[in-house]
Amino acid sequence: MAQSPFTPKKSAELPPVAGVRLAACEAGIRYSGRKDLMLVLLDAGTCAGGVFTRSKTASAAVDWCRALMPSAAVRALVVNAGNANAFTGMKGREAVEATANAAAKIAECAATEVLIASTGVIGEALDPTKFCHRLTDLAAAATDDAWSDGASAIMTTDTYPKLATRKAEIDGVEIVINGLAKGSGMIAPDMATMLAFFFTDAAIAPEVLQSLCAEAVGPTFNAITIDGDTSTSDTVLLLATGGAAARGAPHISAADDPRLAGFAEALSSVMRDLAHQIVKDGEGASKFVEVVVEGAEHDAAARKIAFAIANSPLVKTALAGEDPNWGRVVMAVGKAGEEANRDKLAIWFGDLAVARDGEVDPDYQENEGARYMKNSELVIRVDVGVAAGQATVWTCDLTHDYISINADYRS
Amino acid sequence: MAQSPFTPKKSAELPPVAGVRLAACEAGIRYSGRKDLMLVLLDAGTCAGGVFTRSKTASAAVDWCRALMPSAAVRALVVNAGNANAFTGMKGREAVEATANAAAKIAECAATEVLIASTGVIGEALDPTKFCHRLTDLAAAATDDAWSDGASAIMTTDTYPKLATRKAEIDGVEIVINGLAKGSGMIAPDMATMLAFFFTDAAIAPEVLQSLCAEAVGPTFNAITIDGDTSTSDTVLLLATGGAAARGAPHISAADDPRLAGFAEALSSVMRDLAHQIVKDGEGASKFVEVVVEGAEHDAAARKIAFAIANSPLVKTALAGEDPNWGRVVMAVGKAGEEANRDKLAIWFGDLAVARDGEVDPDYQENEGARYMKNSELVIRVDVGVAAGQATVWTCDLTHDYISINADYRS
Numbered sequence: 001m002a003q004s005p006f007t008p009k010k011s012a013e014l015p016p017v018a019g020v021r022l023a024a025c026e027a028g029i030r031y032s033g034r035k036d037l038m039l040v041l042l043d044a045g046t047c048a049g050g051v052f053t054r055s056k057t058a059s060a061a062v063d064w065c066r067a068l069m070p071s072a073a074v075r076a077l078v079v080n081a082g083n084a085n086a087f088t089g090m091k092g093r094e095a096v097e098a099t100a101n102a103a104a105k106i107a108e109c110a111a112t113e114v115l116i117a118s119t120g121v122i123g124e125a126l127d128p129t130k131f132c133h134r135l136t137d138l139a140a141a142a143t144d145d146a147w148s149d150g151a152s153a154i155m156t157t158d159t160y161p162k163l164a165t166r167k168a169e170i171d172g173v174e175i176v177i178n179g180l181a182k183g184s185g186m187i188a189p190d191m192a193t194m195l196a197f198f199f200t201d202a203a204i205a206p207e208v209l210q211s212l213c214a215e216a217v218g219p220t221f222n223a224i225t226i227d228g229d230t231s232t233s234d235t236v237l238l239l240a241t242g243g244a245a246a247r248g249a250p251h252i253s254a255a256d257d258p259r260l261a262g263f264a265e266a267l268s269s270v271m272r273d274l275a276h277q278i279v280k281d282g283e284g285a286s287k288f289v290e291v292v293v294e295g296a297e298h299d300a301a302a303r304k305i306a307f308a309i310a311n312s313p314l315v316k317t318a319l320a321g322e323d324p325n326w327g328r329v330v331m332a333v334g335k336a337g338e339e340a341n342r343d344k345l346a347i348w349f350g351d352l353a354v355a356r357d358g359e360v361d362p363d364y365q366e367n368e369g370a371r372y373m374k375n376s377e378l379v380i381r382v383d384v385g386v387a388a389g390q391a392t393v394w395t396c397d398l399t400h401d402y403i404s405i406n407a408d409y410r411s
Numbered sequence: 412m413a414q415s416p417f418t419p420k421k422s423a424e425l426p427p428v429a430g431v432r433l434a435a436c437e438a439g440i441r442y443s444g445r446k447d448l449m450l451v452l453l454d455a456g457t458c459a460g461g462v463f464t465r466s467k468t469a470s471a472a473v474d475w476c477r478a479l480m481p482s483a484a485v486r487a488l489v490v491n492a493g494n495a496n497a498f499t500g501m502k503g504r505e506a507v508e509a510t511a512n513a514a515a516k517i518a519e520c521a522a523t524e525v526l527i528a529s530t531g532v533i534g535e536a537l538d539p540t541k542f543c544h545r546l547t548d549l550a551a552a553a554t555d556d557a558w559s560d561g562a563s564a565i566m567t568t569d570t571y572p573k574l575a576t577r578k579a580e581i582d583g584v585e586i587v588i589n590g591l592a593k594g595s596g597m598i599a600p601d602m603a604t605m606l607a608f609f610f611t612d613a614a615i616a617p618e619v620l621q622s623l624c625a626e627a628v629g630p631t632f633n634a635i636t637i638d639g640d641t642s643t644s645d646t647v648l649l650l651a652t653g654g655a656a657a658r659g660a661p662h663i664s665a666a667d668d669p670r671l672a673g674f675a676e677a678l679s680s681v682m683r684d685l686a687h688q689i690v691k692d693g694e695g696a697s698k699f700v701e702v703v704v705e706g707a708e709h710d711a712a713a714r715k716i717a718f719a720i721a722n723s724p725l726v727k728t729a730l731a732g733e734d735p736n737w738g739r740v741v742m743a744v745g746k747a748g749e750e751a752n753r754d755k756l757a758i759w760f761g762d763l764a765v766a767r768d769g770e771v772d773p774d775y776q777e778n779e780g781a782r783y784m785k786n787s788e789l790v791i792r793v794d795v796g797v798a799a800g801q802a803t804v805w806t807c808d809l810t811h812d813y814i815s816i817n818a819d820y821r822s
Contacts, residue, residue, distance in 0.1 A: 057745030057753045087741045089754065089770035122738030123771050227724040230746035313638040313724070313809075314817055321818030327533030330498045334468030335641035342468045343500065359500035360534050398724075400814050406725055407732030407810070 002401060004159045005376065006280035006288060011151075012163045014178045016144035018201040018243025019043035023141040024153035027131035030082025030120055035153035037131050039138035040077040040197070041107055046241045048074045048115065049210030051217050053234035060085050060092035061116045062233060064100070068112060070206035074239060075109035077197065078116050078135070079154050081182075084193065085118040085126040086232040095126045102132035106139045117235045119156055119182060119193040151180045154195055157405070158183050158281050164273040168266035171259045173249040175202045179270045183226075183278035193233040194221060196274055202263060203242035205253040212255070212264055213238040220271035223303075223393045226282035227402070228311040238267070279394045284401030287319050289394065292381040296389035301338035303391035305384060308336035316398035319378065324369030326354045333382060344385025350378065413812060415570045416787065417691035417699060422562075423574045425589045427555035429612040429654025430454035434552040435564035438542035441493025441531055446564035448542050450549040451488040451608070452518060457652045459485045459526065460621030462628050464645035471496050471503035472527045473644060475511070479523060481617030485650060486520035488608065489527050489546070490565050492593075495604065496529040496537040497643040506537045513543035517550045528646045530567055530593060530604040562591045565606055568816070569594050569692050575684040579677035582670045584660040586613045590681045594637075594689035604644040605632060607685055613674060614653035616664040623666070623675060624649040631682035634714075634804040637693035638813070639722035649678070690805045695812030698730050700805065703792040707800035712749035714802035716795060719747035727809035730789065735780030737765045744795060755796025761789065 020042060027037040050069040052062045068074075078099055085092045100111040107114065118126060151161035162181040167174055181196035204212070217236055245251065252260055280288050291310045296302035309315055312332040318325035326347050333340050343358035349372050353361045372378070431453060438448040461480045463473045479485075489510055496503045511522040518525065529537060562572035573592040578585055592607035615623070628647055656662065663671055691699050702721045707713035720726055723743040729736035737758050744751050754769035760783050764772045783789070 053745075054748070055742070055745030056747070056749070056751040057741050057756065087738065087753070087756075087766070087769060087771075089768065091770070122741060123766070229723055229725050229742060232742055232745055312640055313813070314640050317814055317817035320814065323818070327498065330468050330533060331466070331640060331643055334464075334466030334643055336467070337465070338467070340467040342498070345468065345498075355498070355534070357500065358498060359502070360498075398814065399818070400811055402724070403728055403731065403809065403811050403814060406728035407734070 004281045005286060007160045011148055011161060012165060014147040014163055014165045015176055017176050017178050017199045017241065018246070019046060019241025020199045021142035021144050022146045022150045023138040023143065024146065024149040025134055025138055027080070027134050029080050029131055035149060036081045037134060037138070038079045038150045038153040039103070039135055039142065040150070041139060041142050042075050042239060043241050043243065044075065046074045046239055047072050047204060047206040047209055048237055048239045049206060049213040050235065050237040051214055053231055055230050055232045057087060057232050059118060059233045060088060060096045061118045062235060064096045065115050065235060068115065070210035072206045073113050074115055075113040076103045076107040077237070078103050078114065079195065080118050080131060081154055081156055082120040083118060083124060083126040084120045084122045084233050086122045088123065088125050091125045095128045098128040099132060102128065102135055106135050115237060117195050117233070119154065119195055119233050122232065147178060147180065154180065154182045156182065156193065157283065160281060162274055162277040164270045166266040166270040168262040170202055170252065170263050171250045173244055173247055175200060175244050175249060175263060177266055177270050179274050181274040181278060183281045193231040194278060195233070196221065196236045198238045198267070198270065200240045201243035202240050203245040203249050203251040204240045208252055208255045209238050209240055212267060216264070216268045216271050220268060220275045224275045224279050225307060225310050225393065225395050226279065276394060279396050282396035283405045284399040285396030286376070286399055287397040288377045289319060289396060290379045290392060291395060292379065292392050293384065294381070294390045295383040295385050295387065297339045297386050298389040299391055302389040303393070304338050305333055305336040305340065306391045306393040308332045309380065309382070310393050310395035313398055316395070319397035320399045322370065322373040324349055324366065324373050329380060329382060333384060339386045341385035346383040346385070348381040415692045416697060418571045422559055422572060423576060425558040425574055425576045426587055428587050428589050428610045428652065429657070430457060430652025431610045432553035432555050433557050433561045434549040434554065435557065435560040436545055436549055438491070438545050440491050440542055446560060447492045448545060448549070449490045449561045449564040450514070450546055450553065451561070452550060452553050453486050453650060454652050454654065455486065457485045457650055458483050458615060458617040458620055459648055459650045460617060460624040461646065461648040462625050464642055466641050466643050468498060468643050470529060470644045471499060471507045472529045473646060475507045476526050476646060479526065481621035483617045484524050485526055486524040487514045487518040488648070489514050489525065490606065491529050491542060492565055492567055493531040494529060494535060494537040495531045495533045495644050497533045499534065499536050502536045506539045509539040510543060513539065513546055517546050526648060528606050528644070530565065530606055530644050533643060558589060558591065565591065565593045567593065567604065568694065571692060573685055573688040575681045577677040577681040579673040581613055581663065581674050582661045584655055584658055586611060586655050586660060586674060588677055588681050590685050592685040592689060594692045604642040605689060606644070607632065607647045609649045609678070609681065611651045612654035613651050614656040614660055614662040615651045619663055619666045620649050620651055623678060627675070627679045627682050631679060631686045635686045635690050636718060636721050636804065636806050637690065687805060690807050693807040694816045695810040696807030697810055698808040699788045700730060700807060701790045701803060702806060703790065703803050704795065705792070705801045706794040706796050706798065708750045708797050709800040710802055713800040714804065715749050716744055716747040716751065717802045717804040719743045720791065720793070721804050721806035724809055727806070730808035731810045733781065733784040735760055735777065735784050740791060740793060744793060750797045752796035757794040757796070759792040
């Protein structure tokens, strides 16, 4: 598979997070010659919030984690790539329990203090005996700086590991937030899966983490789309060790605590960073596209219109062809089903006014549109002329490589 | 563009419909060397019902027709290919009026007795002076057997003309229903457009035609998808001349008239025939796929799940690759947002049981699935294990040719 043209020249370097140690190894779950198992150990007192796929066919690991959130006691996180443990019935639940029991023994905690995520092939039984015996070695090897190893171990068809970090202050004390993610790269027979894990040394109560996490995913992970498909495994976890308390950080127990402002902003920023990395590593992506919708009846309507544009195969193939085909944007606005005033509709490609008042802009020059489309990062902005609702989402183009990656017979 | 592998060896031959004459010509609206303008003349007394795109950015011709439906007086139908007259503002409305006026003069009727449909490029002004002068010749040339010419003239990137006919009896009198359609083939810069026109010699009141039409599109034209995009121009018209009254056919003025049963069934049948022809000529299509969902909470839920499967890029690329990737079917069921019992879910490819009770069927053999996928017509059946709701929709696969057709720069 071709490397994404957006591959960072250099991976982000992540600082330690007090109370977090991790390691990864080659367990041979499906892939060979690459790491596919990550263990993260968390100090006592670590709290967690998390959000998960809305799929009605969620994986066994998602069921397990969802039932535990928010949590005031998380001691370990085990993530494997190569097998999603989805649509595996009772055997799937047993595999999760066996993994949690194995990790609990090593971390000296209860099984319910272990979180689990799996990504990879769907419908094949995940045999925990193939990798659980590796957890002991991983625990012994865990360090505070193996972020890049961890990010690599959770990849499926991602073409680069995804890491990001931010600093924030809570009540004057510096706090770290590190994030690892994998994207919706999927190769036969893998599923699209978005996994993202955030680790902070802040001291924040579980319910507050839960609300911070739910709040932050809206304009970040929930504002991106590669192909409109939804995985059985999508998981975002926010884990707070409280390690910064030793440096004087206060314990935050209310979601509306004003001291959280900087932290919430940094969390949004690190999530947006990783969400963009996921889109840029979308299967076959050659363009990174921001879709901005303004003038909608309300923000939710703007979001629906923006996703109608971002998911339209006709818009996405035009982007792949560097075709300034604004007619397809009009079509996508029309099909979204939300109020749009056809006769006031306006469209911009970057700063270029393409259409206004429901017609092509008299000053628009097709060759200028074509020139703009050659950029690798694009902005499509639409004003639907109804009210003040707005939304921004991100997507990539739909290329021959997407078809090649996904039409190849699994073998 | 490659000819669809489903191209009929021989076009359907359509009989005359009493009260209907038509002709087509090369007006050079956009294409050269092919017919692109159709005129249909209808005897006095012709009634019509119609359904149209739900797009919020509908074309000027759609606005015009929608306002006239149902109608007790239609004398002419003008259809052009090459320019959709969509997103053309006030100029678009003027073009429709000018066309209606020109046709009205020739048909010696009011402009409001003329119906109009346009398909082709969006956002470019349609200049009616380029073709209105051709209507006189078309009227003179109109015959009762030019169905194939008409079907050819309304094509955009369709690779074959789409015609179908059925016979029915109303109160013992034989009735004809002829249908012409064009599909959602679209080439840069054309829009996906579905146009379908039905002509019958039955004597049926406008409101009844309207309700027959609305009823019949649900499980036919509204149950197909190529790429989930919605055109600004979708139009289905049902035109009844009443010509069969001379042979003793009764005038039907109530939608619940039991004498309509055979007609309604024939109408559904001819609509389904043309709907399937459209899918089989979907851009780049190499597979024709029936998706059947059973066991849903209700029929609407089944329909939503069926469309989630039929529109999923991951399912459609797997079909293109002849990959029996049932995991992607599970994913699509999960993302539909309707109730599904993951642990009772069952999937069949044709007669082949693939999954049951939320796991792969123990007797399923991957090589049998792979062999089934080599068929050009496929059935995917899913039981979601909740209640008795069911739905059937039709789609095609997503191939490299779809990308090639739609990513090419408009020039």
